[in-house]
Amino acid sequence: MTIENKSVVIIGSGFMANQYCSALSKIGISDVELIGRSQKPLKLICKKFNFKYINQNYTDAIKLLSKKDLVIITTPIPDLIPAAKLALKYGQKNILIEKPGSLYASQL
Known part of the structure; x- marks a missing residue:
């Protein structure tokens, strides 16, 4: 499978989500x-970027996703770990967490 055929979901819609969309678009990933x-x-x-979106809370939307090649989590820090755990629970494997995963090492 070439890089252009990879499927990606980004959880979050802020500045970093926009930056990842730009980067993914530049390397030819359109799914x-x-x-x-x-x-x-x-x-x-x-x-x-001509991408799709799901206007829903991630806690509900993750349950409906088909398996993706990559999940990028760009939520505020308090939601990073819960979003990653939920993505794993529903079968997503390759997860990139933007920012520090937590403010406290004990939470990791």
């Missing part, structure tokens, strides 16, 4: 979905 609660930024990012 990208964003998950986020805020419809306005989701629409703007996805229109810019």
Whole structure:
């Protein structure tokens, strides 16, 4: 499978999600979905890069996802670990957590 055929989901719709969308687009990955609660930024990012979006809380949306080649989590820090655990629970394997995974090492 070539890199262009990889499927990616990004959880979050803020600045870093936009940066990852830009990078993925530049390397030719077009099968990208964003998950986020805020419809306005989701629409703007996805229109810019011609990606799909799910306007839903990640706790609900992850349950509905097909298996992806990569999950990128760009949520605020308090949601990083819960989102990663949920993604693992529902069969996602390759997970990239943006930012420090936690403010405290004991939580990792």
